[in-house]
Amino acid sequence: MYIMLTKKRVSQMNRAKLARILSTLCFMGLSAAQAQDSDLFSQSRATSLVMLKELGQKLQSAMADGGAVNAIGVCNLQAPEIAGRVSAQNQVNLSRVGTRARNPVMGVPNDWQAKALAQFDAALARGDKPADMEFSETVVKPDGSKEFHFAKPIVMQPMCVACHGSSDQISPEVKAKLSELYPNDKAVNYQPGQLRGAVVLSRSAP
Numbered sequence: 001m002y003i004m005l006t007k008k009r010v011s012q013m014n015r016a017k018l019a020r021i022l023s024t025l026c027f028m029g030l031s032a033a034q035a036q037d038s039d040l041f042s043q044s045r046a047t048s049l050v051m052l053k054e055l056g057q058k059l060q061s062a063m064a065d066g067g068a069v070n071a072i073g074v075c076n077l078q079a080p081e082i083a084g085r086v087s088a089q090n091q092v093n094l095s096r097v098g099t100r101a102r103n104p105v106m107g108v109p110n111d112w113q114a115k116a117l118a119q120f121d122a123a124l125a126r127g128d129k130p131a132d133m134e135f136s137e138t139v140v141k142p143d144g145s146k147e148f149h150f151a152k153p154i155v156m157q158p159m160c161v162a163c164h165g166s167s168d169q170i171s172p173e174v175k176a177k178l179s180e181l182y183p184n185d186k187a188v189n190y191q192p193g194q195l196r197g198a199v200v201l202s203r204s205a206p
């Protein structure tokens with residue numbers, strides 16, 4: 001937790017300030033690996049935000065054009081397309097997971113992603129702002145290589161209930177389409193303000 005907060009503060013600072021602080025920290029014994037970690041952290045945050053922003057804009061305009069039935073295609077086809085493209089451009093592995101998944105292949109969290117979701121849930125319950133929440137860690141894999149993990153929470157907004165809300169908030173047309181595409185859909189009965197999931201990123205670390 002301490003390391004996570006430190007990294008967050010460092011990556012929010014401007015470059016000059018960062019350089020000053022980094023040189024001070026180097027005297028204090030900050031390793032090169034830790035400095036690289038904070039680079040990974042800010043790059044991962046930027047990459048995650050690119051995906052969230054593009055997806056949010058596409059979803060909003062599809063909802064405005066033709067309502068929720070029309071917008072299902074954005075989530076069903078475009079979300080994986082955007083994640084794949086932004087991943088390839090940045091040589092990372094980016095996707096979305098849910099606290100209860102709709103997509104049984106891509107949406108189910110693995111162990112570290114479940115840990116991130118649990119932390120976000122606890123932080124929301126404490127009243128922290130979702131925009132301020134971030135998870136990161138570097139792990140050493142069995143073959144000795146390192147992997148960096150990053151996550152940001154995705155919280156329910158009012159517009160999301162048309163597809164993730166309670167039974168009376170989801171129209172019959174949307175229900176029919178969702179049950180056709182996702183026979184084991186668990187991503188319903190969420191309300192605005194609740195944690196819906198996270199954008200998750202992993203990449204190799206030096």
Ligand code: HEC
Nearest residue numbers: 068071072075076096097098101102103107160163187197
């Ligand atoms: C038009 C219907 C629709 C709306 C509106 C919608 N979603 Fe979804 N959502 C989906 C579909 C369909 C999927 C499954 C996508 C896939 O196959 O990867 C999904 C998947 C997700 C996932 C990935 C995890 C999972 O369950 O598979 C998250 C996170 C998510 N939605 C969050 C949101 C949030 C937050 C909002 C509001 C800003 C929102 N959604 C609005 C239809 C919708």
